[in-house]
Amino acid sequence: MTTRVIKNIRELTTNDPSLGVGVTGRLHDAALVLDDERVLWVGPNAAAPAADQMIDAQDSAVIPGFVDSHTHLVFAGERCEEFEARMNGTPYHGGGISSTVAATRAASSDELRGATEKRLGELRAGGVTTVEIKSGYALTLDGESRLLDLANEFSDEVTFLGAHVVPPEYLNDREAYVDLVRGPMLDVCAPKSKWADVFCDRGAFDVDESRAILSAAKSAGLQLRVHGNQLGATGGVALAVELDAASVDHCTYLSDDDIERLCASKTVATLLPGADFSIRAHYSSARRLRDRGAVVALATDCNPGTSYVTSMGFVLAIAVRDMRMDFDDALWSATRGGAAALRRDDVGHLGIGARADVVILDAPRAAHLAYRPGASIVRRVIGAA
Numbered sequence: 001m002t003t004r005v006i007k008n009i010r011e012l013t014t015n016d017p018s019l020g021v022g023v024t025g026r027l028h029d030a031a032l033v034l035d036d037e038r039v040l041w042v043g044p045n046a047a048a049p050a051a052d053q054m055i056d057a058q059d060s061a062v063i064p065g066f067v068d069s070h071t072h073l074v075f076a077g078e079r080c081e082e083f084e085a086r087m088n089g090t091p092y093h094g095g096g097i098s099s100t101v102a103a104t105r106a107a108s109s110d111e112l113r114g115a116t117e118k119r120l121g122e123l124r125a126g127g128v129t130t131v132e133i134k135s136g137y138a139l140t141l142d143g144e145s146r147l148l149d150l151a152n153e154f155s156d157e158v159t160f161l162g163a164h165v166v167p168p169e170y171l172n173d174r175e176a177y178v179d180l181v182r183g184p185m186l187d188v189c190a191p192k193s194k195w196a197d198v199f200c201d202r203g204a205f206d207v208d209e210s211r212a213i214l215s216a217a218k219s220a221g222l223q224l225r226v227h228g229n230q231l232g233a234t235g236g237v238a239l240a241v242e243l244d245a246a247s248v249d250h251c252t253y254l255s256d257d258d259i260e261r262l263c264a265s266k267t268v269a270t271l272l273p274g275a276d277f278s279i280r281a282h283y284s285s286a287r288r289l290r291d292r293g294a295v296v297a298l299a300t301d302c303n304p305g306t307s308y309v310t311s312m313g314f315v316l317a318i319a320v321r322d323m324r325m326d327f328d329d330a331l332w333s334a335t336r337g338g339a340a341a342l343r344r345d346d347v348g349h350l351g352i353g354a355r356a357d358v359v360i361l362d363a364p365r366a367a368h369l370a371y372r373p374g375a376s377i378v379r380r381v382i383g384a385a
């Protein structure tokens with residue numbers, strides 16, 4: 001085991017209030033000691049203990065690695081034409097998912113593996129060190145199983161999303177598809193997944209269908225997440241809370257009752273500003289959630305149709321400018337909030353014993369991530385072994 005000391009940190013965000021100031025546990029002129037797996041020591045630069053290796057942060061900001069708790073990384077093809085048409089006035093209805101399903105079904109496993117690896121490389125280069133990956137672009141028993149096998153090559157946070165949309169061949173018999181997902185498909189996919197998710201919204205699955213699928217998944221030992229309230233106040237938030245889902249994602253349309261429910265639960269509200277941006281929706285009410293005390297996460301929702309975004313810096317920039325989140329709240333939501341959405345307490349912070357997932361920025365303050373949108377200011381990403 002090798003120890004490393006990161007010295008000359010101008011601004012260190014630990015997300016551990018016992019180590020520094022505020023919710024971000026911030027220190028200035030700090031140092032950090034890691035071994036291959038964990039954070040060992042945090043404190044003033046002048047008091048840093050010796051270690052096997054020294055990394056000079058060169059008077060820059062250091063943050064915990066981002067926790068991207070919502071991605072659809074395993075897919076083939078792209079939908080740029082759909083994006084262009086949408087920007088020119090064609091509204092989003094969710095139907096474009098079928099074109100990615102066709103491309104993904106036709107792709108070889110090597111093609112899918114290569115494409116996933118490339119997107120994951122982009123996420124990592126932007127400072128993401130923990131990533132959740134969903135299936136959901138095959139929508140057949142064998143196909144979903146294959147996507148989950150591929151996702152497991154890249155992450156431990158793997159989500160079965162057989163209920164992404166009803167595939168074309170079942171459009172006249174939705175019930176049969178719901179029965180397939182919560183029956184034989186779940187039987188095969190549950191052992192390959194930590195999570196189950198349903199797209200509970202207009203054009204996808206209604207609340208009763210979603211409840212049937214999620215309840216079966218819970219009985220099969222999976223933990224739950226829900227795509228909810230993206231295209232309308234369609235009941236996804238209430239269902240997620242009812243079933244104790246770890247997270248309900250999108251939350252673009254929220255009633256006061258929805259916010260009340262979230263605040264009284266352990267379900268995290270995960271906001272996906274890249275999706276709101278890419279379908280030109282209005283933005284989620286981040287401030288309403290925060291003011292009422294709900295736990296908020298931010299994630300990329302990287303997918304080819306509605307958020308082909310692999311930059312957490314870009315997500316932070318939108319969250320700050322257009323959702324009007326304070327930068328520190330947004331940074332917390334993209335790190336510790338993402339960890340809460342995955343029910344993890346070992347990532348998303350740099351408290352003693354946390355995983356050694358550290359990002360050194362090429363900027364004096366972390367807020368440059370929002371201040372300099374589009375610039376690549378991640379200098380070095382250190383991931384735990």
Ligand SMILES: [Zn+2]
Pocket residue numbers: 070071072227301303
């Ligand atoms: Zn999604």
